[in-house]
Amino acid sequence: xxxxxxxxxxxxxxxxxxxxxxxxxxxxxxxxxxxxxxxxxxxxxxxxxxxxxxxxxxxxxxxxxxxxxxxxxxxxxxxxxxxxxxxxxxxxxxxxxxxxxxxxxxxxxxxxxxxxxxxxxxxxxxxxxxxxxxxxxxxxxxxxxxxxxxxxxxxxxxxxxxxxxxxxxxxxxxxxxxxxxxxxxxxxxxxxxxxxxxxxxxxxxxxxxxxxxxxxxxxxxxxxxxxxxxxxxxxxxxxxxxxxxxxxxxxxxxxxxx
Amino acid sequence: xxxxxxxxxxxxxxxxxxxxxxxxxxxxxxxxxxxxxxxxxxxxxxxxxxxxxxxxxxxxxxxxxxxxxxxxxxxxxxxxxxxxxxxxxxxxxxxxxxxxxxxxxxxxxxxxxxxxxxxxxxxxxxxxxxxxxxxxxxxxxxxxxxxxxxxxxxxxxxxxxxxxxxxxxxxxxxxxxxxxxxxxxxxxxxxxxxxxxxxxxxxxxxxxxxxxxxxxxxxxxxxxxxxxxxxxxxxxxxxxxxxxxxxxxxxxxxxxxxxxxxxxxxxxxxxxxxxxxxxxxxxxxxxxxxxxxxxxxxxxxxxxxxxxxxxxxxxxxxxxxxxxxxxx
Numbered sequence: 154x155x156x157x158x159x160x161x162x163x164x165x166x167x168x169x170x171x172x173x174x175x176x177x178x179x180x181x182x183x184x185x186x187x188x189x190x191x192x193x194x195x196x197x198x199x200x201x202x203x204x205x206x207x208x209x210x211x212x213x214x215x216x217x218x219x220x221x222x223x224x225x226x227x228x229x230x231x232x233x234x235x236x237x238x239x240x241x242x243x244x245x246x247x248x249x250x251x252x253x254x255x256x257x258x259x260x261x262x263x264x265x266x267x268x269x270x271x272x273x274x275x276x277x278x279x280x281x282x283x284x285x286x287x288x289x290x291x292x293x294x295x296x297x298x299x300x301x302x303x304x305x306x307x308x309x310x311x312x313x314x315x316x317x318x319x320x321x322x323x324x325x326x327x328x329x330x331x332x333x334x335x336x337x338x339x340x341x342x343x344x345x346x347x348x349x350x351x352x353x354x355x356x357x358x359x360x361x362x363x364x365x366x367x368x369x370x371x372x373x374x375x376x377x378x379x380x381x382x383x384x385x386x387x388x389x390x391x392x393x394x395x396x397x398x399x400x401x402x403x404x405x406x407x408x409x410x411x
Numbered sequence: 412x413x414x415x416x417x418x419x420x421x422x423x424x425x426x427x428x429x430x431x432x433x434x435x436x437x438x439x440x441x442x443x444x445x446x447x448x449x450x451x452x453x454x455x456x457x458x459x460x461x462x463x464x465x466x467x468x469x470x471x472x473x474x475x476x477x478x479x480x481x482x483x484x485x486x487x488x489x490x491x492x493x494x495x496x497x498x499x500x501x502x503x504x505x506x507x508x509x510x511x512x513x514x515x516x517x518x519x520x521x522x523x524x525x526x527x528x529x530x531x532x533x534x535x536x537x538x539x540x541x542x543x544x545x546x547x548x549x550x551x552x553x554x555x556x557x558x559x560x561x562x563x564x565x566x567x568x569x570x571x572x573x574x575x576x577x578x579x580x581x582x583x584x585x586x587x588x589x590x591x592x593x594x595x596x597x598x599x600x601x602x603x604x605x606x607x608x609x610x611x612x613x614x615x616x617x618x619x620x621x622x623x624x625x626x627x628x629x630x631x632x633x634x635x636x637x638x639x640x641x642x643x644x645x646x647x648x649x650x651x652x653x654x655x656x657x658x659x660x661x662x663x664x665x666x667x668x669x670x671x672x673x674x675x676x677x678x679x680x681x682x683x684x685x686x687x688x689x690x691x692x693x694x695x696x697x698x699x700x701x702x703x704x705x706x707x708x709x710x711x712x713x714x715x716x717x718x719x720x721x722x723x724x725x726x727x728x729x730x731x732x733x734x735x736x737x738x739x
Contacts, residue, residue, distance in 0.1 A: 205634050229640025240632035242495055243686035253628055257640035262621040287413055289684060309639065 154217050156181055156345055157202070157313055161211035164201050170209070171197045172369045179347070181312065184339045186360030187349040190392065193366040195349040196237070196317055202347065203234040203315050215313065229257035233309040235302055237317045241290055247301050248273055248286040254308030276304040280334055296327030303334055314339065316348040320355070328352075332359045353389060353407045367392055380405070420682060424696040428477075431703040435473040436465065438707045443469065471602040476706045477699040478605075479597075479661045480671060482612060484698025486654040487672025488679060488691040489619060492630040493647055494555055497680070500673045501658040504558070504651060505565035509539020510662045512569040514592045515576045518585050525599055528592065529663045533611070536659030539565050544648065553644060554633060594718030595666035597706050608660040615656030622650055623688035630686060669720045670727025671698050671705075677734065701726065 155178040162175040171194045179185060187195045200206040202213050204220045213220040215231050223231070233254075241250065251273040252265045259265065265273075277283045280300040285293065290301060299319050306314055316335060320328035332348075336359050339346040350356050356363055357377065365373040365388065373388050385405045386398040395410045437443050441464050450457050451465055483501065490499045501507065513535020514528050521527040546561035547553055573589070580586040619626070628641045629650065636643045662668065679694030680686070705722040 200634075203638055205637055225637060225642045226640040229638065232638075234634075234638035236632070236635050236638070240495070240635050241630070243492070243497075243630055244680060244684040245686045249627070249685070249687060253631075253639055256624075256628060259624065261625060261642075261646070264624040305639075 155179065155214075156216065158214040158217075159202065159211075160214065162198070162201055162208045162213065163210040164197055164206060164208040166197075170369065172201070172208075175211070175371055177364060177371070177374060179313075179345050181345050182340065182343045183361040184336055184346040184348060184359065186356035186363045187347060187366060188353055188356050188363055188392075189366035189372075194369040195366055197369075198366070199234070199315050199317050199347065199349055202313075203232055204228045205234065226257045229309065229311065231311050232313045232315065233306040233311040235306050235314070235316045235319055237319075237321055239298060239302055243291075245290050246286070247277070247282065247288050247290050247293070250290050250301055251276055251286075251304045251308055254305040254310075257309060257311075273304070273308055276307040277301070279307060279338075280304045294327075295322045296324070296330065299323065299327070299331050300334065303331065303338070307338060312344055314344050314346045316346065318349050318351065321351070328355065335359075353393065357385070357405050357407070365389075365392060417683075420693065421696075424693060424700070427700050428696055428703075431700050431707075432473060432477065435476065435703045435707055436469045439464075439469065439710050441468075467602070471605045472597050472600045472706075473703070475600040475605050475664065476597055476702050478612060479665055479668060480675070480699035480702030481695035482616070482657040482661050483668060483672040483702075484675035484679070485616070485619065485691045485695040486657050487698075488676035488694045489626055489650060489654050490672075491676055491680075492626055492686070493650060494559065495630055495632075497677060498673065501654060502566075502672075504543050504562045504655065505539040505569060506536040506655050506658050507662060507667050508566045508569040508573070510536035510659055511593055511667060512539070512573050512576075513663075514666070515573050515580075515589045518588045518592070519576055519580055523585070523588065525604075529604065529607075532592075532666075533608075533659050533663035535569075536662065537655060539569060540651065540655045540659075544651065591718065592666040593720075595662075595668045595720040595723075596709070596716065596718050597665055598716050600664060604664050608664055611656050611660040615653045615660070618649065618653035619657070619691075620688070622646065622653070623691075626650055626691075627687055665719070667720055668702070668723055670723045670730075671702055674727050674730045675701055677730075 158178040159175055162172055163170060165171040175198060187198060189195050197206065201208050204223065207221060220228060252269060255265050255269045274283060274286060277286050280303055282297060282300050282304060285297065290298065319331055319335065323331060332355060335346065335348065338344060348360065360377060362376045364371055382398050382400050382405060389398065389407055390396050393407065397408045397410050399406050399408060433448060436448055437445065443461055443465060447457050447461050451462065486501045490501055490503060491497050494503060510532040513531040517523060517528040517531035521531060543561040543565045546564060547558050550557045577586055577589055580589060625641060625646045628636050628639060629647055633643045675698030676694045678697050679690050683690045683693055705719060705726060709717045709719050709722050
């Protein structure tokens with residue numbers, strides 16, 4: 154049985170249909186990139202898979218069970234969701250943010266234990282942020298904050314990890330740093346990850362497979378190891394119009410021609 | 412280093428609270444000296460009048476002031492978390508205006524006795540909040556903005572009803588009583604009344620304490636909270652009910668006390684620079700200190716006692732102005 158199976162998902166907001174008949178499935182240990190222009194439905198699809206938005210039709214199955222029949226805590230043990238922008242508004246210590254990831258494993262009246270605190274510290278160490286564990290989260294740079302949120306997802310330890318444009322507010326270096334950390338986690342811990350990104354070059358560099366979304370439909374779904382330059386040029390030009398694909402050190406890069 | 416600083420913060424706050432507590436026992440029309448207080452506490456003989464004032468007037472009053480300051484500030488801090496807004500107060504769900512309406516109804520239609528007013532105010536506060544929650548559930552979107560809107564609606568309806576009651580009230584007795592109630596006072600606090608609200612107050616506080624970790628997560632957006640396995644709607648409802656229980660049990664005896672919940676919670680955050688339950692408790696200690704000082708002033712500034720909300724407003728409003736100038 155597949156770990157994750159997305160079946161004929163139709164979803165939207167109010168009367169507006171954003172996603173039409175989305176179908177795909179996923180195994181462990183790979184990173185799937187969702188790519189598309191603004192409004193193509195990337196984030197909407199991620200929210201449906203994360204159990205945060207009820208689809209109008211279709212279902213998301215995790216181990217063959219509909220994700221919307223899971224209780225909140227059970228679901229959170231299977232799926233984590235890293236939002237595009239965290240919503241922390243008050244002064245909070247970094248370690249306390251990471252500790253929020255242990256919540257699915259706590260009862261409603263429980264608080265994190267000393268061991269949980271140690272695990273949170275380990276997660277911070279993994280992303281290289283252990284020195285900051287007592288810092289105020291709101292005083293960190295954007296890149297550091299995203300790493301802390303990645304550490305929180307690490308503590309949540311779900312088999313499926315969703316990332317909604319984790320690099321949207323990051324500079325070039327931080328983008329690469331955060332994405333390589335995410336890839337490392339997926340690979341070393343055998344997770345299955347789905348990530349939405351704006352930049353096709355990032356997707357081509359970091360993901361194992363790609364789903365191209367156009368106007369709410371799957372326009373292309375392929376493994377990165379199977380593709381050649383001509384294929385990339387052909388498929389991507391249908392979304393990004395006037396582009397040129399170049400190959401450098403066995404990787405593909407897309408450039409805008411005019 | 413960090414733990415040392417925290418210990419220092421708590422010890423300082425606790426010492427200040429004890430000093431304020433002793434001051435509050437001592438200050439008033441009948442002065443009780445520090446020596447007398449020590450003699451009473453250590454079980455030595457003092458004259459009967461001093462003993463009577465100590466046990467029947469000052470002690471229950473001061474304990475009530477401490478409970479009120481703590482309860483309002485802890486609830487205020489938690490409301491700021493739930494509503495993700497540093498200016499949120501327990502009033503946001505209409506608990507104060509509901510209690511005010513309950514008190515007004517008791518003054519006009521019931522006997523107007525202090526017990527009738529307390530019970531009616533307590534019920535009024537609870538009913539207002541439950542109605543606001545029911546209104547929220549009628550909407551498809553049960554997010555924060557809907558809850559705030561429901562609170563505003565309930566607040567407006569109760570204000571309208573209070574105005575109606577005031578209009579028909581006997582201006583000499585009833586109108587004055589309604590007005591006085593809405594200004595708050597600790598003057599009528601007795602040990603009987605204190606004991607009668609204690610179970611509700613304690614129940615609310617215990618629920619809040621048990622939910623302390625979930626309350627942290629409620630400060631996130633609904634979506635982020637849910638993705639971390641938080642049952643946002645259920646936990647938020649429980650927390651609102653528990654905080655309402657705390658606030659309603661206080662104001663049912665004291666009348667409305669403005670601003671303490673807002674400013675103490677805020678000061679707690681500024682000093683502790685954290686967002687957890689211990690910060691809420693720290694805010695509670697600050698709130699108790701502020702309210703004791705305000706109550707001592709209320710008792711001693713003029714020959715007749717001044718309503719407490721006049722003083723808390725004069726302390727609170729300038730503090731808000733200071734905050735406004737800081738967050739440019």
